Amino acid sequence: MSDVLAMTTTGVIRGRNDVPPHFRPPAPPRHFVGRDAELAGIRAGGVTVLSGAGGVGKTALALKWLRERGSGDQLYFDLATHDLDALLRAFRLNHVSEDDRAAVFRSLVSRRQFTLLLDNADSADQVTPLLPAQGTVLITSRTRLNLPQACEIDVAPLTDDGRLRQLLDLSYVELPERQARLYRLCAWQSGAFDVPVAAAIAGEPECDVEDALDDLVEKSLLTEVGDYAFRFHELVRAHARTKS
Ligand SMILES: Nc1ncnc2c1ncn2[C@@H]1O[C@H](COP(=O)(O)OP(=O)(O)OP(=O)(O)O)[C@@H](O)[C@H]1O
Ligand SMILES: [Mg+2]
Structure with a gap:
C-alpha cells in the first residue's frame, strides 16, 4: 500500500x-x-x-x-x-x-x-x-x-574570469568535427536560430545538423529554446566566435 x-x-x-x-x-x-x-x-x-x-x-x-x-x-x-x-x-x-x-x-x-x-x-x-x-x-x-x-x-550575467573559457575549451576540443564546425558557424547568428537556418549556414542536410545540434545542447554548449529553436548563452557565443 x-x-x-x-x-x-x-x-x-x-x-x-x-x-x-x-x-x-x-x-x-x-x-x-x-x-x-x-x-x-x-x-x-x-x-x-x-x-x-x-x-x-x-x-x-x-x-x-x-x-x-x-x-x-x-x-x-x-x-x-x-x-x-x-x-x-x-x-x-x-x-x-x-x-x-x-x-x-x-x-x-x-x-x-x-x-x-x-x-x-x-x-x-x-x-x-x-x-x-x-x-x-x-x-x-x-x-x-x-x-x-x-x-x-x-542572478546577474556571469563574468568571464577565465575559468569558463577553460571549461569551454575542454568541451570544444572533445567535439566531433561536425559539431565543432556548427558551434563555430552558428555563433555568428545573433539571437535564436532553427535547424533549417543552421543547415543552410553549414551547407549540410537538416537531419545531420539536427543530431549535431542536439549533441551541442546535451553538452551544455547550446540552449534549446522551444520547438527546435536554439540559442547560445552570450559567454558561450563569445567563446565560439574566437574559434572561427
Ligand atoms: N554557471 C553556469 N555554468 C555553465 N553553464 C551555464 C551556467 N549558467 C547557465 N549555463 C548555461 O547557459 C544556458 C542558459 O542557462 P539557464 O537555462 O539556466 O538560464 P535561465 O536564466 O534559466 O533562462 P530562462 O529565463 O530562459 O529560463 C544553459 O545552456 C545553461 O546550461
Ligand atoms: Mg530557466
Whole structure:
C-alpha cells in the first residue's frame, strides 16, 4: 500500500510514493562554473527566489544547488510547461477538483518533505498558492517577485574570469568535427536560430545538423529554446566566435 500523500477538504487521499520521472529535476550543466556566492545564498529550509534576465543561468544555478546541497526527494515543477492536474495524476492523485488542486499540491509537498523547484514563475500570484507552509523551495523568475517570506537573489550575467573559457575549451576540443564546425558557424547568428537556418549556414542536410545540434545542447554548449529553436548563452557565443 502506498503512503498517505495528501489531505483534501474531504479527507485523506493516497497516491504514488516515488517522484514520477517527469517531475524530477534534470541534471545541472556538466561544466557548471562560478556562482559560489549565489549557491551559498540559497536557503535550505526556506523559500529562495532566483530572479534575472532570460538565459542568465537561473535554472542552471537552481539545479546545481539541488544536486549539491539539496537533500531527500526533490520535485521539479516547470510553471511554463507543466500542468498541476497532470502532476497530481502522475502521483495517482486523481479526480481532484480544480479548486482543491493547489491545496493538495501543498499537502503533497509538505507530507513528503519534498525540496521543491518552481521554475519559470511569472508572478507572485502564480506561486503563492503552491508554497508549502515550511520546507525548502527554490523559485526562478525573470522578474522580481517580492514574496514576503522569500529571500530573493539577483542572478546577474556571469563574468568571464577565465575559468569558463577553460571549461569551454575542454568541451570544444572533445567535439566531433561536425559539431565543432556548427558551434563555430552558428555563433555568428545573433539571437535564436532553427535547424533549417543552421543547415543552410553549414551547407549540410537538416537531419545531420539536427543530431549535431542536439549533441551541442546535451553538452551544455547550446540552449534549446522551444520547438527546435536554439540559442547560445552570450559567454558561450563569445567563446565560439574566437574559434572561427
Ligand atoms: N554557471 C553556469 N555554468 C555553465 N553553464 C551555464 C551556467 N549558467 C547557465 N549555463 C548555461 O547557459 C544556458 C542558459 O542557462 P539557464 O537555462 O539556466 O538560464 P535561465 O536564466 O534559466 O533562462 P530562462 O529565463 O530562459 O529560463 C544553459 O545552456 C545553461 O546550461
Ligand atoms: Mg530557466
